[in-house]
Amino acid sequence: MTPEEFRAAGHELVDWIADYRTQIPRLPVQARVGPGEVAGKLPGRAPEEAEPFRRVLADLEDIVVPGVTQIQHPRYFGWFPSNATLSSALGDLATSGLGALGITWQSAPALTEVEEVMVEWLRELTALPESWKGVIQDTASSACLVALLAAREHATDYSEARGGLQGESAPLTVYTTEHAHSSIAKAVALAGYGRDNLRFAGVDPVTYAMRPEALAAMLEADVAAGRRPAAVVVNVGTTGTTAVDPLAEIVPLARRYGMWVHVDAAMAGSALLLPEMRWLVDGVEGADSLSWNPHKWLGTVLDCSLLYVADPGHLIRVMSTNPSYLRSAVDGEVTQYKDWGIPLGRRFRALKLWFHLRLDGVEAIRARLRRDLDNARWLAAQVSSAPGWRVLAPVNLQTVVLRHEPPGAASGTGAVLDADALNAHTLSWVDSVNASGAALVTPSVLDGIWSVRVSIGAEPTGREDVEALWSLLREAAERAP
Amino acid sequence: MTPEEFRAAGHELVDWIADYRTQIPRLPVQARVGPGEVAGKLPGRAPEEAEPFRRVLADLEDIVVPGVTQIQHPRYFGWFPSNATLSSALGDLATSGLGALGITWQSAPALTEVEEVMVEWLRELTALPESWKGVIQDTASSACLVALLAAREHATDYSEARGGLQGESAPLTVYTTEHAHSSIAKAVALAGYGRDNLRFAGVDPVTYAMRPEALAAMLEADVAAGRRPAAVVVNVGTTGTTAVDPLAEIVPLARRYGMWVHVDAAMAGSALLLPEMRWLVDGVEGADSLSWNPHKWLGTVLDCSLLYVADPGHLIRVMSTNPSYLRSAVDGEVTQYKDWGIPLGRRFRALKLWFHLRLDGVEAIRARLRRDLDNARWLAAQVSSAPGWRVLAPVNLQTVVLRHEPPGAASGTGAVLDADALNAHTLSWVDSVNASGAALVTPSVLDGIWSVRVSIGAEPTGREDVEALWSLLREAAERAP
Numbered sequence: 001m002t003p004e005e006f007r008a009a010g011h012e013l014v015d016w017i018a019d020y021r022t023q024i025p026r027l028p029v030q031a032r033v034g035p036g037e038v039a040g041k042l043p044g045r046a047p048e049e050a051e052p053f054r055r056v057l058a059d060l061e062d063i064v065v066p067g068v069t070q071i072q073h074p075r076y077f078g079w080f081p082s083n084a085t086l087s088s089a090l091g092d093l094a095t096s097g098l099g100a101l102g103i104t105w106q107s108a109p110a111l112t113e114v115e116e117v118m119v120e121w122l123r124e125l126t127a128l129p130e131s132w133k134g135v136i137q138d139t140a141s142s143a144c145l146v147a148l149l150a151a152r153e154h155a156t157d158y159s160e161a162r163g164g165l166q167g168e169s170a171p172l173t174v175y176t177t178e179h180a181h182s183s184i185a186k187a188v189a190l191a192g193y194g195r196d197n198l199r200f201a202g203v204d205p206v207t208y209a210m211r212p213e214a215l216a217a218m219l220e221a222d223v224a225a226g227r228r229p230a231a232v233v234v235n236v237g238t239t240g241t242t243a244v245d246p247l248a249e250i251v252p253l254a255r256r257y258g259m260w261v262h263v264d265a266a267m268a269g270s271a272l273l274l275p276e277m278r279w280l281v282d283g284v285e286g287a288d289s290l291s292w293n294p295h296k297w298l299g300t301v302l303d304c305s306l307l308y309v310a311d312p313g314h315l316i317r318v319m320s321t322n323p324s325y326l327r328s329a330v331d332g333e334v335t336q337y338k339d340w341g342i343p344l345g346r347r348f349r350a351l352k353l354w355f356h357l358r359l360d361g362v363e364a365i366r367a368r369l370r371r372d373l374d375n376a377r378w379l380a381a382q383v384s385s386a387p388g389w390r391v392l393a394p395v396n397l398q399t400v401v402l403r404h405e406p407p408g409a410a411s412g413t414g415a416v417l418d419a420d421a422l423n424a425h426t427l428s429w430v431d432s433v434n435a436s437g438a439a440l441v442t443p444s445v446l447d448g449i450w451s452v453r454v455s456i457g458a459e460p461t462g463r464e465d466v467e468a469l470w471s472l473l474r475e476a477a478e479r480a481p
Numbered sequence: 482m483t484p485e486e487f488r489a490a491g492h493e494l495v496d497w498i499a500d501y502r503t504q505i506p507r508l509p510v511q512a513r514v515g516p517g518e519v520a521g522k523l524p525g526r527a528p529e530e531a532e533p534f535r536r537v538l539a540d541l542e543d544i545v546v547p548g549v550t551q552i553q554h555p556r557y558f559g560w561f562p563s564n565a566t567l568s569s570a571l572g573d574l575a576t577s578g579l580g581a582l583g584i585t586w587q588s589a590p591a592l593t594e595v596e597e598v599m600v601e602w603l604r605e606l607t608a609l610p611e612s613w614k615g616v617i618q619d620t621a622s623s624a625c626l627v628a629l630l631a632a633r634e635h636a637t638d639y640s641e642a643r644g645g646l647q648g649e650s651a652p653l654t655v656y657t658t659e660h661a662h663s664s665i666a667k668a669v670a671l672a673g674y675g676r677d678n679l680r681f682a683g684v685d686p687v688t689y690a691m692r693p694e695a696l697a698a699m700l701e702a703d704v705a706a707g708r709r710p711a712a713v714v715v716n717v718g719t720t721g722t723t724a725v726d727p728l729a730e731i732v733p734l735a736r737r738y739g740m741w742v743h744v745d746a747a748m749a750g751s752a753l754l755l756p757e758m759r760w761l762v763d764g765v766e767g768a769d770s771l772s773w774n775p776h777k778w779l780g781t782v783l784d785c786s787l788l789y790v791a792d793p794g795h796l797i798r799v800m801s802t803n804p805s806y807l808r809s810a811v812d813g814e815v816t817q818y819k820d821w822g823i824p825l826g827r828r829f830r831a832l833k834l835w836f837h838l839r840l841d842g843v844e845a846i847r848a849r850l851r852r853d854l855d856n857a858r859w860l861a862a863q864v865s866s867a868p869g870w871r872v873l874a875p876v877n878l879q880t881v882v883l884r885h886e887p888p889g890a891a892s893g894t895g896a897v898l899d900a901d902a903l904n905a906h907t908l909s910w911v912d913s914v915n916a917s918g919a920a921l922v923t924p925s926v927l928d929g930i931w932s933v934r935v936s937i938g939a940e941p942t943g944r945e946d947v948e949a950l951w952s953l954l955r956e957a958a959e960r961a962p
C-alpha cells in the first residue's frame with residue numbers, strides 16, 4: 001500500500017471509527033455470535049490479489065463488530081474496564097506510522113527515552129518511590145512472570161547462570177492468597193517453582209485480604225519444614241472483590257525471610273493517580289516490584305502494562321543478553337529495555353501513553369476515575385438498602401460484588417441445597433441481563449457460591465448508566481426463578 | 482477525547498503519516514541523537530490540562546522522528562527488515578478503534594476466530610503441516626520461551642503441577658548452535674534449565690549450520706553422563722548469517738532421545754511463502770513447534786509473531802488457567818488463546834494480518850520477497866567478484882555477510898595483529914557509512930572477527946538502492962584506514 005492509498009483509506013477508517021464509537025450505545029453489549037460463526041464467514045485462504053479497502057471495511061462492520069463484546073459501551077460492567085481511549089489510539093497509530101524498531105537504544109533512541117519519561121511521569125503521578133525505575137510490558141501476566149523470575153534468581157544467587165532451578169535442593173516457595181489473579185499461579189508454574197510450592201495464606205473473611213498472622217505462621221512452618229520462602233505476591237485490588245492485602249504489614253515479614261515482594265496492582269494502579277487512594281499501597285517503599293495496567297481503567301489502549309522495580313540492576317542481570325550485532329558505543333550510558341523483559345523486539349508503546357496523557361490531560365483523567373468511584377459507592381448504597389440484596393465485599397474501588405438472595409434461598413447459612421438454588425437463581429438472572437444486550441456484568445464464585453461482579457469504569461459510563469443498570473438488575477432478579 | 486475530536490485529529494495524523502512515509506528517503510537512516518537528548522526535550526511531569534493535538538503532532542515531528550532510526554527507509558540494511566506496511570497499520574488502527582478485549586473467546590469471539598483463520602491462512606501459505614495449529618505471540622523471544630516451557634513439561638511429565646524443576650534430579654539439557662539467536666539462551670535461562678545446560682552442537686565451518694554428527698556425539702556423551710536431553714532448537718536462518726540447520730537430519734536424532742524440536746524461523750519464515758524456498762524447513766513435519774515473525778520481512782507491523790504447535794493439547798495443559806470469572810458455557814467448543822501463551826489479556830492482533838494480506842494481496846507480497854532474494858544474490862555476486870572483498874557465508878536468504886580485506890590485512894590467516902587491524906578497518910568504514918546517514922548496515926562478529934551484515938528487505942528497497950549501497954560500501958572501505 002502506497003502512502004497515497006493509505007491517506008485515502010486512512011481517512012475512511014478514521015471516519016468509520018468516529019462513527020462506530022458514536023453508535024456503540026445502540027449495540028448489544030455482549031456479542032451474540034455462536035462458536036465458529038465468525039470463522040465461518042471468512043474464506044479459507046488468503047487472497048492472491050489485493051482487495052479494495054471498502055470491501056475490508058464492510059467486513060469489519062458486518063463480521064467483526066457483531067463478533068466482539070462492546071468493551072467501550074457505556075453499559076459494559078463486565079470483567080474489568082479495558083478502556084481504549086481515542087487519544088491513546090492516535091498515539092498507537094503514530095507508532096505504526098513511524099514503524100520504529102525497538103531492539104536496542106540505538107535502533108530507536110526516542111522509543112527508549114520517551115518510554116523512560118512516560119514511566120517516570122506515571123511514577124510521579126502515582127507517588128511510587130522516587131528511586132524506582134519502570135518499563136512497559138504487554139500485560140500484568142508477563143510482568144508478574146518477570147517479577148517471579150527476578151525473585152527466583154534473587155533467592156538462588158543467579159542459578160540461571162549455572163544449573164538453573166535443577167541445581168537447587170530445598171524447594172523455593174511463593175506466597176499469595178487464593179484471591180490472587182490466575183496469572184500468579186501461572187507464573188509460579190512457568191517460572192519452574194511448581195504449583196505445589198505456591199502457598200495461599202489465609203484471608204480475612206470479610207475483606208478477603210491476606211492476614212499477615214496467617215502468612216507469618218505459614219512462613220514459620222515452611223521454613224521449619226525445609227522450604228525456602230522466595231517471594232510474596234501482594235494483591236492490591238484482587239480481580240474478584242478488589243481486596244487489598246496489607247502491604248505495610250507484609251513487608252517486614254518478607255524482609256525477615258529475605259523474600260522478594262511483588263505488588264500486583266493490575267487494575268487498582270490507576271487509582272493511585274488519586275491522592276486519597278494511595279492508602280492502597282501503604283508500605284510500598286519496602287516492596288521490590290509493582291505492576292499495574294494503564295490499559296485497564298486508565299484507558300491507554302491494549303497492551304500497556306507497567307512494571308516498576310526498586311533495583312533495575314538485578315532485573316537486568318536476570319534478563320540480559322548481549323550479542324555482538326546489538327553492541328554499540330553507548331551501551332553503558334543508555335537504557336537497554338530488551339534487558340527488562342522477555343521480548344527483544346519492542347513496539348514503541350510509549351507513544352500511546354504520551355498521546356493519552358497529553359491529549360486528555362491528567363486533571364480530566366482523575367475526574368473520570370473519581371466519577372467511577374462515586375458511582376460504585378452509589379450503587380453499593382442502593383444494593384445495601386434494597387431488601388433481598390447484599391453487597392458481598394468492601395467496595396474499595398470501582399467494583400461492587402453483589403447477590404440477590406430472595407426469600408427461601410440461602411442467606412449465608414451455607415446449606416447445600418439452598419446454595420444450589422441460589423446459584424441457579426443468580427446464573428439465571430445474570431444470563432438474562434447479559435443476553436438482553438442492555439448491559440454486561442460478570443458472574444463469579446465467592447466463598448463457593450456464585451455472585452455478580454459489577455465493574456464500573458468504562459470511559460463513557462455516567463451515573464445514568466449505573467442507574468439504568470440497577471433497574472435492569474432488579475427487574476431481572478425479581479423476575480427470575 | 483470525543484469521537485468528533487478523534488475524527489479531526491485522526492485525519493491530521495493520517496495525512497502526517499502519508500507525508501512522513503513519502504519523505505523518509507530524504508531522512509538520514511540512522512538516528513543522530515545522543516544519549517539523553519530526546520528525554521531532555523520532554524517535560525518532567527505529565528500535563529494537568531489537555532494539550533491541543535497540533536502541539537503533540539509538532540513534537541512527534543520535531544523530537545520523535547529525528548530520534549528514531551528509519552527502519553522504513555529504502556536504504557535501511559540494518560539488523561533485519563522490520564517492515565511496517567501501511568495496510569497492516571490500518572488493521573492495527575481498526576484494532577484500537579474497536580477496543581476489543583481478548584481474555585476469553587466470549588469476551589471477543591471475532592478476536593479469537595479471525596486469529597484462528599489468519600494463522601491457518603499463513604499455515605497454508607507457508608505449507609506447514611495441515612494438522613498444526615497456531616497462535617499470535619508478540620515476538621519470537623516469547624514464542625521460544627513458550628516452546629521451551631512446553632519442552633520442559635514434556636520432559637518432566639508436567640513437573641509444574643508438582644514441585645517444578647526443583648523436584649528434578651538429573652539435569653535437563655537443551656541443544657542448539659552458538660549461532661542461535663540470543664533469545665534462545667535467554668529462554669533456557671528463564672525457563673529454569675540453567676545456562677550450563679544449554680549445549681552448543683558444532684557447526685559446519687562454511688555454512689555455519691549445525692552438524693548432525695556433532696549433535697549425535699554430544700547427545701550420546703550427555704546421556705552417558707546422566708543428563709536428560711529435553712529439547713533442540715533448530716535455527717532456520719540464523720540472525721548472523723542466515724544459516725540453516727538441517728532439520729530433516731536433526732528430527733530423527735531428537736526422536737531417538739524423546740526430545741522436543743523447536744524451529745526458530747523468526748526471520749526466514751516469510752520466505753516459506755515462496756515454494757522454491759520450502760527446502761529451508763525440509764523435515765518440519767517431525768518438529769513439535771515453529772515460530773516466525775510476520776513483523777519482520779513480511780511486514781505486518783510490530784508486534785506479530787506466529788507460534789505453531791503440532792500438539793495444542795499439550796501446550797494448553799502447560800499454560801492453562803481457568804478462574805471462575807472467565808468460565809463460560811462454550812468452554813469446550815472454542816479456542817481459548819489465553820492458554821496458548823503467557824499473557825491473559827490479548828490485543829486483537831489478527832486484524833493487522835487480515836488487513837495486510839487482503840489489502841496487499843499475497844501475489845504482490847511474494848513478488849517483493851523474490852525481489853529481495855534477487856537483490857541479495859546480485860549484491861553477493863558483485864562482492865564476490867570485487868578484488869579485496871569477500872562474501873563470508875552462503876546467501877541463503879536476503880542477507881549478505883561481507884568483509885573488505887585490503888592488502889596487508891588478514892585474509893583468513895587468523896594472525897592476531899592482522900585480525901586487530903582488520904577489525905579496526907571494518908569498524909571504521911562501517912561507522913562512516915552509518916554516520917553518513919545515507920544507508921545503514923550492521924557490524925557483527927563472525928568467527929571472532931568483525932564482519933558486516935547487509936540485510937536486504939525493507940519494503941521500499943529496490944535494485945537501485947542496493948546498487949547505491951554497494952557504491953557507498955566500496956567508497957567507504959577503500960577510503961578507510
